[in-house]
Amino acid sequence: MSKKRIFFTGGTGKAGKHVVNYLIEQGHKVMNVDLTPLDHPKVDNLIADITDSGQMFNAMSSYTGLDELELGNGVPKFDAVVHFAAVPRILIKPDNETFRVNTFGTYNVIEAAVKLGIKKIIIASSETTYGICFSDGKTDPKVLPLEEDYDVNPMDSYGLSKVVNEKTAQSFQRRSGFDIYALRIGNVIEPHEYTELFPYYFKNPEVRRRNAFCYIDARDLGQIVDLCLEKDGLGYEVFNAGNDHNGAVLPNKELIERFFPNVPISRELEEHEALFSNRKIREVLGFKEQHNWRNYLKWD
Numbered sequence: 001m002s003k004k005r006i007f008f009t010g011g012t013g014k015a016g017k018h019v020v021n022y023l024i025e026q027g028h029k030v031m032n033v034d035l036t037p038l039d040h041p042k043v044d045n046l047i048a049d050i051t052d053s054g055q056m057f058n059a060m061s062s063y064t065g066l067d068e069l070e071l072g073n074g075v076p077k078f079d080a081v082v083h084f085a086a087v088p089r090i091l092i093k094p095d096n097e098t099f100r101v102n103t104f105g106t107y108n109v110i111e112a113a114v115k116l117g118i119k120k121i122i123i124a125s126s127e128t129t130y131g132i133c134f135s136d137g138k139t140d141p142k143v144l145p146l147e148e149d150y151d152v153n154p155m156d157s158y159g160l161s162k163v164v165n166e167k168t169a170q171s172f173q174r175r176s177g178f179d180i181y182a183l184r185i186g187n188v189i190e191p192h193e194y195t196e197l198f199p200y201y202f203k204n205p206e207v208r209r210r211n212a213f214c215y216i217d218a219r220d221l222g223q224i225v226d227l228c229l230e231k232d233g234l235g236y237e238v239f240n241a242g243n244d245h246n247g248a249v250l251p252n253k254e255l256i257e258r259f260f261p262n263v264p265i266s267r268e269l270e271e272h273e274a275l276f277s278n279r280k281i282r283e284v285l286g287f288k289e290q291h292n293w294r295n296y297l298k299w300d
């Protein structure tokens, strides 16, 4: 795998810190661009605001650290941009602010990357684009499993901001011909959260209906981002980023009967296969799950 110089936004956050660590373990050089720094010995931090276009152009044409001054060849170019910075759900900030930060921020990051000639851009979209997670009341998906060709139409400001971001990415891809991949990230689980959260979820499976029982291990998300960095030539693509199985003990037959009895099922499903399908990342990117929840929790 080639080692890349990566401009990473939002690397201090819950998902970003694990993904950044994974990328560093693969030998990449990472500059974390965030409002607060990440405490990692191998990460260079730059404090910058994604909603400020000037800061994004400037930061993206910057040295990552003092060590790069020693090369004496001017500022090196970034090979790739990974954009995770965002307001990560509704009800943290007012809806209009969530929409503003996420859509303007993503526009600024992608525009700067494309105009500076950075030919690989990966952005964090979300499972919430499918419109079940933050819907008013209990809504059904149009079909299961959730796959990337779904006609997404969420009713909340966060999910909408991610749909807009996917459209922004598609538009810039069309203009530039560069590779821009959007990851519809499932519910991110950090290593310590299996024992902290999953027992409650298993005793109360209804609380996971809004996520269609999905999860993505934060380290497996690192693998997905790394595979996207490696895979060139796809143009604009959307990928669900989830683990192989549901984050549930019940088999699909029972989950569907209890929680989605009126939803059409588009194809045969394995007993525990994720209803938030990760088939595309397995088939197109070669994703191989390393961190199934069953590795961390015994449950009968």
Ligand SMILES: NC(=O)c1ccc[n+]([C@@H]2O[C@H](COP(=O)([O-])OP(=O)(O)OC[C@H]3O[C@@H](n4cnc5c(N)ncnc54)[C@H](O)[C@@H]3O)[C@@H](O)[C@H]2O)c1
Residues within 6 Å of the ligand: 009, 010, 011, 012, 013, 014, 015, 016, 033, 034, 035, 036, 048, 049, 050, 051, 083, 084, 085, 086, 087, 088, 089, 101, 105, 124, 125, 126, 127, 184, 185, 186, 187, 188, 189
């Ligand atoms: N956590 C999940 O389950 C989940 C699921 C689906 C998608 N996502 C997406 O993945 C990405 C990362 O999510 P997370 O859970 O790590 O969120 P987080 O809130 O933990 O991290 C987001 C980071 O972005 C930074 N940030 C926010 N506004 C910024 C700005 N204006 N300029 C620069 N930096 C800014 C924050 O300081 C923070 O470090 C987000 O795009 C989120 O929407 C997360």
